[in-house]
Amino acid sequence: MSKFAKHGTKYILKDGTIAPSVTTYINELGWNKQTLINWAKRLTFSGLDADKVLQDAAETGTLLHLMIEGAIKGFDVDTKDFSRNQEKQALKAFVGYTNWVKKVDFKALASEVVVIDEEQRVGGTIDCIGRMGDDLVVCDWKSSKYGPYKEHIIQIAQYVHMYEKAQPKANVAYGMILRFGKEDGKFHQHKIKREKINAGVEVFKHLVALRNLKSKV
Numbered sequence: 001m002s003k004f005a006k007h008g009t010k011y012i013l014k015d016g017t018i019a020p021s022v023t024t025y026i027n028e029l030g031w032n033k034q035t036l037i038n039w040a041k042r043l044t045f046s047g048l049d050a051d052k053v054l055q056d057a058a059e060t061g062t063l064l065h066l067m068i069e070g071a072i073k074g075f076d077v078d079t080k081d082f083s084r085n086q087e088k089q090a091l092k093a094f095v096g097y098t099n100w101v102k103k104v105d106f107k108a109l110a111s112e113v114v115v116i117d118e119e120q121r122v123g124g125t126i127d128c129i130g131r132m133g134d135d136l137v138v139c140d141w142k143s144s145k146y147g148p149y150k151e152h153i154i155q156i157a158q159y160v161h162m163y164e165k166a167q168p169k170a171n172v173a174y175g176m177i178l179r180f181g182k183e184d185g186k187f188h189q190h191k192i193k194r195e196k197i198n199a200g201v202e203v204f205k206h207l208v209a210l211r212n213l214k215s216k217v
Contacts, residue, residue: 011123022124025207061143063090072111089182096180096187107131115162126159135173148177157200
C-alpha cells in the first residue's frame with residue numbers, strides 16, 4: 001500500500017453530505033498556536049524552512065501509520081513515495097511500536113476504524129482498537145516528540161465517544177495515546193482515563209456548537 005491510500009478519507013453522512021473530521025473541529029481551537037509560531041521562528045532563525053520541516057514530519061507520521069496498519073492487517077507497505085530520511089525515521093518509530101506491543105502484550109482487534117456521528121455531523125478514523133489484558137482500549141499513534149497536548153486528549157476522547165455510540169455494547173476501559181520516537185525508537189505510553197475522556201467529550205460538544213454559531217455570523 002502506498003501513502004496515497006491514506007489520504008482523502010471522506011466521511012459521508014446519510015443525507016450524502018461530507019462531514020468535517022474530528023481534527024478539523026479541534027484544529028480551530030488554536031490553543032497551541034503561539035507554540036507553533038515560536039517553533040517556526042526558531043527554525044527560520046536557524047535558516048530552515050518551517051513549512052518543509054512540518055511537511056516532512058507529517059509524511060514520516062503517515063508512513064509510520066502505514067507500517068503499523070500493515071503489521072496489523074498483514075500487507076506490505078510501499079515506501080517509494082517517501083524520502084530515505086522519512087523511511088529511516090518511520091522505521092525507528094516502528095521499532096518503538098513493536099517493542100510496546102511485546103511489552104504490554106497488546107492484541108489489535110481492528111485498525112483505521114471509521115466512525116461517523118450523524119447527530120453531531122462529524123467523522124473520524126480511529127488508529128486502532130485492541131485489548132490490553134481484559135481491557136478494551138482505543139489507541140491513537142503519534143510520532144511527535146512532545147505531548148500529549150490537550151488537543152490530543154480531546155481527539156481520542158471524541159473517538160471513544162463515537163465508537164461507543166456506534167457500538168453500544170462496547171465498554172472501552174480507557175484511551176491510549178502512544179508516542180513513538182523517530183530519533184531513538186522509544187515508546188511513550190499515555191493512558192487517558194474515563195474522567196478525562198468525559199471532559200474531552202464535553203469540550204468537543206462546545207466546539208461543535210461554536211462552529212455552528214460561527215457559520216451564522
